[in-house]
Amino acid sequence: MNHCHHPPHLGGTSELAREAMDRGIAAFVSASTVRRWLREDALKPWQHHSWIFITDPGFRPTAERVLDLYARMFDGVVLGEDEYVISADEKTSIQARCRCHPTLAPGKARAMRVNHTYGRGGALAYLAAYDVHHAKVFGRTEPRTGIDPFMNLVTQVMSQEPYATAKRVFWIVDNGSSHRGAKAAARLAAAFPNAVMVHTPIHAPWLNQVEIYFSVVQRKVVTPNDFTDLAQVGDRLRAFEDRYNATAQPFQWKFTTSDLDDLLARLDRHTADHQEESSFHLTA
Incomplete structure (x- = not known):
């Protein structure tokens, strides 16, 4: 066959085998034969990749601005020692799931066992600001995301040294509602005149280095989700921040212009x- 498409109403190989016989493709074919055909064929119709069309005409210059900051450049000028780059965002809806039966620790030739059923203990938002060149994380938990929680994070960072008296502190953020657009940039500058908001392009959160830190948090703190209450979630996040800041090195960011x-x-x-x-x- 030169053209392959995925029949949307079909499921497993047994159904595909029946369909092949109904269409007269084969007088008889078994599900195991279909599995072998699919395994050996170059076409994999059940696999797919997704992508997004870039419609923002300013995508490149916006992305370049972020990448230049990672390389300690801004508007073609090297940043001074008293200038800092912060990558910030929110991780929403971290739940406290109290398992109905105790989690069993891993043993010899046995993975940790986490009971499937759980009770809901609420959810919180985790906000984090990551100093890109000094590998330092500032985090806080809030009941929800929004402008005020984000500005609480900004205040937490900007009220301490070296950021309070720095020449400039660049805040790289995505286009989430808590810090979207020119109004958010103006609000930041009004509260802290030495702070400069820099947005990633639309649909490009992967350019925000704090997302790497969040992926570490997801693996090492949140998974498996087994917390008695939200206080335990917050305590675990803060304890991890302390350990991370004690040993972390800047991410080896290699994506250039x-x-x-x-x-x-x-x-x-x-x-x-x-x-x-x-x-x-x-x-x-």
């Missing part, structure tokens, strides 16, 4: 190919 140009060129080719394919199907 050259890599950005390569990525955008590949996306342009991918978009053009997709549009050409869509046009072919519409006219066929």
